[in-house]
Amino acid sequence: MTKNELNQYNQFLLKHIELTRKRAIRPLYRGDSLKNLCKKLNVNYNYEKTDIKTIVKRLFMVGEKAKRYYLDGTEFSIDTIDNHVFEKIATYFENSLGNSKPYIASFFNRNTDLKKFFSDQNNRQLFSETINNADASEKLIIRNYYLTLLHQLATLNYKNKSHFVSTSEDYEIAQEFSNYDKNPNRVILHCWQPIKRQKSIIKKHNLPSHLFDPFPFQKETSLLGGIFPHFIWAIEITLNNKSSFHLNPAIFKNVITDKLFINGLEIDQSNFDDIINLTKYKRTIITDGINMWEQ
Numbered sequence: 001m002t003k004n005e006l007n008q009y010n011q012f013l014l015k016h017i018e019l020t021r022k023r024a025i026r027p028l029y030r031g032d033s034l035k036n037l038c039k040k041l042n043v044n045y046n047y048e049k050t051d052i053k054t055i056v057k058r059l060f061m062v063g064e065k066a067k068r069y070y071l072d073g074t075e076f077s078i079d080t081i082d083n084h085v086f087e088k089i090a091t092y093f094e095n096s097l098g099n100s101k102p103y104i105a106s107f108f109n110r111n112t113d114l115k116k117f118f119s120d121q122n123n124r125q126l127f128s129e130t131i132n133n134a135d136a137s138e139k140l141i142i143r144n145y146y147l148t149l150l151h152q153l154a155t156l157n158y159k160n161k162s163h164f165v166s167t168s169e170d171y172e173i174a175q176e177f178s179n180y181d182k183n184p185n186r187v188i189l190h191c192w193q194p195i196k197r198q199k200s201i202i203k204k205h206n207l208p209s210h211l212f213d214p215f216p217f218q219k220e221t222s223l224l225g226g227i228f229p230h231f232i233w234a235i236e237i238t239l240n241n242k243s244s245f246h247l248n249p250a251i252f253k254n255v256i257t258d259k260l261f262i263n264g265l266e267i268d269q270s271n272f273d274d275i276i277n278l279t280k281y282k283r284t285i286i287t288d289g290i291n292m293w294e295q
Helices: 003-021 034-041 052-062 083-097 102-110 112-119 123-132 136-153 171-177 249-253 258-263 272-276
Strands: 025-033 164-168 186-194 220-224 232-239 242-247 285-287 292-294
Touching: 003 025, 003 249, 003 258, 025 034, 025 171, 025 220, 034 052, 034 186, 034 232, 052 232, 052 242, 052 272, 083 102, 083 112, 083 123, 083 136, 102 112, 112 123, 136 164, 136 220, 164 171, 164 186, 171 186, 186 258, 242 249
Parallel strands: none
Antiparallel strands: 025 164, 025 186, 164 220, 186 232, 232 242, 285 292
16 A cells, blocks of 8 residues: 555545544444355355455445345336335235244334234235325335335345345444354455435334334344445455455545545446446446436
């Protein structure tokens, strides 16, 4: 790292700390096995020798996508808010209520509003009518609220085709998910998320909400679509128990301002199509910073 790069990196870290303290952004971490990341990015995995340079290059170009984006299937897209989506959500919750796993039962016992609402078949019609009274932007917020809970509950009928990627606000939790005490080959993504404050659409429409998260100790933040490379500032790679830390090169090409942390790093993605076609991802996401589409 040159002296100028070191100065730029220090500016980035100072701004990151400042905006975290102001609660303008939320630092996030994602732990995983190196093998899983290699599979998604289509990099040959070798227990002792893996092409780290290629991993870094592809990650900082395409980011990390949710399961939906590297699996075949016809599940609804990231911007779909048709009635059948909400019918599926109601079915997912009903099926989850019948799940015998202790942690799922515990979640519903601690969130009685959800349990009462989705266990009553008569509320199916009420749910549908309420959704139809919401505008398009509200429907999307409502949909994502309930899908986030289903994702975090790891319900089998949604988790395996989820539109979300799990992260944690706690670095040590990310370490646990990377299985750091047993797995010599692992990764941790260092990311952030701008904090958006919005009115509770769930309350506005008198829909059931939750008071307790499925796994509060995990401090999970579920990111819709995945983790865009513009919000990944580093990746920590451990290969054969030897760790290396790799910064997103876009850090050195951006002016460090508050706006950068809200909008994300500007990245030259002129060869995005070439890189994404080398990975296992079967579809991509386009966003204007507010809305998302798939292609």
